[in-house]
Amino acid sequence: MTPAIRAEFRKFFTTRLWWGMAIAVVLSGAAFAVLFALVFTSDIARGPQGAAVPQTDADLAKAVFTGGIQVGYLLTLAIGVMTIGAEYRHQTITATFLAVPRRGRVMGAKVLSLLVIGAFYGVLSLAGAVGAGTLVLTAKGHQPFADSSIWRALALSLLILGLWALIGLGAGILIPNQVAALLISIAVAWIVEPVLGLVLALTDWGQNISPYLPSRATAAMLESTGGGFDGQPVEQLSWWAGALVLAAYAAVMAGLGTWRTVRRDIA
Amino acid sequence: MDPAGPEPTGRIEVRGLTKHFGSFTAVDHLDLDVEPGRITGFLGPNGAGKTTTLRMLLGLVRPTSGTATIDGRRYADIHNPLTVVGSALEATNFHPGRTGRNHLRVQAAASGVSDRRVDELLELVGIPAAARKRAGGYSMGMRQRLGLAAAMLGDPHVLILDEPANGLDPEGIRWLRGFLRHLADEGRTLLISSHMLSEVEQTVDDVVIIANGKRVAQGTVEELRGEPTAFVRTSDPDRLTAALQQRGLRVAPKAGGLQVTTEDLAVVGDVAHASDVAIHELRSEQTHLEELFFNLTETEGDRNRLSGAAHARAGVAPDLPPPMLPPPSGPPVDPSVVAAPPADAREAGR
Ligand SMILES: Nc1ncnc2c1ncn2[C@@H]1O[C@H](COP(=O)(O)OP(=O)(O)OP(=O)(O)O)[C@@H](O)[C@H]1O
Numbered sequence: 183m184t185p186a187i188r189a190e191f192r193k194f195f196t197t198r199l200w201w202g203m204a205i206a207v208v209l210s211g212a213a214f215a216v217l218f219a220l221v222f223t224s225d226i227a228r229g230p231q232g233a234a235v236p237q238t239d240a241d242l243a244k245a246v247f248t249g250g251i252q253v254g255y256l257l258t259l260a261i262g263v264m265t266i267g268a269e270y271r272h273q274t275i276t277a278t279f280l281a282v283p284r285r286g287r288v289m290g291a292k293v294l295s296l297l298v299i300g301a302f303y304g305v306l307s308l309a310g311a312v313g314a315g316t317l318v319l320t321a322k323g324h325q326p327f328a329d330s331s332i333w334r335a336l337a338l339s340l341l342i343l344g345l346w347a348l349i350g351l352g353a354g355i356l357i358p359n360q361v362a363a364l365l366i367s368i369a370v371a372w373i374v375e376p377v378l379g380l381v382l383a384l385t386d387w388g389q390n391i392s393p394y395l396p397s398r399a400t401a402a403m404l405e406s407t408g409g410g411f412d413g414q415p416v417e418q419l420s421w422w423a424g425a426l427v428l429a430a431y432a433a434v435m436a437g438l439g440t441w442r443t444v445r446r447d448i449a
Numbered sequence: 450m451d452p453a454g455p456e457p458t459g460r461i462e463v464r465g466l467t468k469h470f471g472s473f474t475a476v477d478h479l480d481l482d483v484e485p486g487r488i489t490g491f492l493g494p495n496g497a498g499k500t501t502t503l504r505m506l507l508g509l510v511r512p513t514s515g516t517a518t519i520d521g522r523r524y525a526d527i528h529n530p531l532t533v534v535g536s537a538l539e540a541t542n543f544h545p546g547r548t549g550r551n552h553l554r555v556q557a558a559a560s561g562v563s564d565r566r567v568d569e570l571l572e573l574v575g576i577p578a579a580a581r582k583r584a585g586g587y588s589m590g591m592r593q594r595l596g597l598a599a600a601m602l603g604d605p606h607v608l609i610l611d612e613p614a615n616g617l618d619p620e621g622i623r624w625l626r627g628f629l630r631h632l633a634d635e636g637r638t639l640l641i642s643s644h645m646l647s648e649v650e651q652t653v654d655d656v657v658i659i660a661n662g663k664r665v666a667q668g669t670v671e672e673l674r675g676e677p678t679a680f681v682r683t684s685d686p687d688r689l690t691a692a693l694q695q696r697g698l699r700v701a702p703k704a705g706g707l708q709v710t711t712e713d714l715a716v717v718g719d720v721a722h723a724s725d726v727a728i729h730e731l732r733s734e735q736t737h738l739e740e741l742f743f744n745l746t747e748t749e750g751d752r753n754r755l756s757g758a759a760h761a762r763a764g765v766a767p768d769l770p771p772p773m774l775p776p777p778s779g780p781p782v783d784p785s786v787v788a789a790p791p792a793d794a795r796e797a798g799r
Pocket residue numbers: 449470473475493494495496497498499500501502643644
């Protein structure tokens with residue numbers, strides 16, 4: 183198994199994709215931290231109508247530090263799509279399966295390497311976010327590390343990026359065309375699904391479903407309080423339930439992808 | 450040679466291999482044997498099913514039925530297969546944004562081969578500097594060389610190459626020929642596909658020809674070439690026949706002239722001159738192999754014609770019923786007598 187994993191890492195770090203993504207992740211992490219820190223500490227947001235804004239220093243720090251993760255997961259989702267999509271598109275999948283004909287083993291190596299790669303980008307995003315966010319929060323007179331739940335949110339951020347990469351892996355296999363796979367998965371994860379979540383939250387029966395959507399589960403893991411259409415905080419799972427739900431999505435997508443890959447003719 | 454035994458035999462065995470793509474039969478009950486220490490040419494016109502067969506052999510395409518084994522094992526059952534079987538399928542299987550060297554290093558990591566070996570191989574195939582550039586800009590010849598290096602990575606004793614001469618310049622083909630011969634002399638097994646007979650005829654020892662997924666001939670190049678023949682048209686066939694027979698040559702009437710079993714046109718000319726008959730035409734005929742292959746490519750895409758007339762030569766494909774051979778599209782040929790090849794082709798084939 184180890185040789186297959188080493189090969190996956192080499193594949194990933196020998197094209198330009200990785201550092202382009204790295205720059206995007208660091209910058210978005212820092213930018214969102216600064217933006218959220220300024221907005222959430224502004225007088226308007228902290229006024230009476232700012233109900234969905236984090237109130238305690240701990241919640242504020244979590245929201246600021248993990249603001250970039252909400253974009254970062256779209257990037258690792260894209261990475262997941264592209265690691266497998268590029269293999270089919272450029273037919274390097276042939277070389278991959280020639281070296282390791284046990285396809286389940288290849289998929290296992292891809293899953294493990296993507297979890298690590300997700301965590302790697304998580305570290306980069308948080309480095310940017312914590313660096314920039316701490317500066318702004320401190321300047322505004324807030325405690326950046328008020329309690330230990332912040333550390334949990336940071337650790338879970340790494341997991342979130344890894345799990346979304348696995349969702350991308352599955353999407354990249356189930357949608358054969360790489361470009362279509364990228365567009366569809368990003369559009370769904372970024373726009374369709376969050377909007378669906380908000381719409382569902384408006385109905386009585388939908389309220390019970392929406393916390394289980396991937397983006398809501400992600401927010402739950404970060405304990406970031408999102409607002410609904412009415413600006414009131416929406417109901418969400420506890421952080422661990424959110425983690426389990428997101429992990430379930432990742433497992434189903436990666437599992438379907440593996441099932442498909444093991445059967446498929448490489449012609 | 451026990452194929453299931455622990456000792457690697459280097460043999461490739463294909464039995465009853467069949468692949469349907471929907472209702473289309475790409476490979477049809479194919480049997481194939483490839484022996485170590487020899488270069489086997491796997492020939493067939495475009496779309497004959499060569500690549501599909503090789504992909505089944507390499508575990509990439511799942512056969513509808515039948516088996517394909519190397520050293521008596523299915524590819525997927527070979528432990529660390531790159532160290533046993535090296536293969537190059539298409540010359541396009543590289544990520545355009547990754548350097549050739551890094552492509553090999555990925556494969557090296559996957560099969561536990563040292564990175565030093567990667568650089569040695571790049572030297573061997575003659576692209577050490579170019580391999581540090583992104584593969585997107587590679588020429589076809591460079592891709593072929595990189596593919597060959599990838600195939601050699603694990604120092605395998607079986608090599609399977611799909612159209613390796615495609616895109617190589619004459620110098621490159623000469624180099625490839627010498628390289629493959631060297632590998633075969635080391636006792637390795639080489640299976641090389643091509644849709645062009647002329648490309649590999651001088652390189653290979655054994656030939657397997659397929660058309661429409663079925664095997665139409667298998668044998669050594671010598672067997673399949675048959676005896677060289679000359680065609681001669683003359684003013685007095687009876688007199689020339691007698692004179693040639695007196696010189697110990699076999700002669701048979703053919704299409705308004707005579708077919709003489711010899712590769713030496715001068716002898717025919719001299720005999721005619723000595724016996725005072727006029728010659729109207731004198732030429733070497735195609736070998737049986739050339740003719741066979743030519744007919745296959747002519748009838749390509751026309752599956753129905755393939756089940757027509759018999760055109761088998763006794764002893765060439767003894768295990769195949771004659772109807773599998775395509776009908777000749779040229780002048781009719783007496784199956785017991787075969788045409789002569791160009792002399793230079795025969796010499797270079799030794
Ligand atoms: N995945 C596939 N789905 C449907 N048909 C296929 C598939 N792969 C190959 N075929 C068909 O099977 C036949 C054999 O194809 P194959 O690539 O094996 O031929 P080939 O002998 O390698 O030809 P060439 O000399 O052009 O490389 C062709 O008619 C091809 O169109």
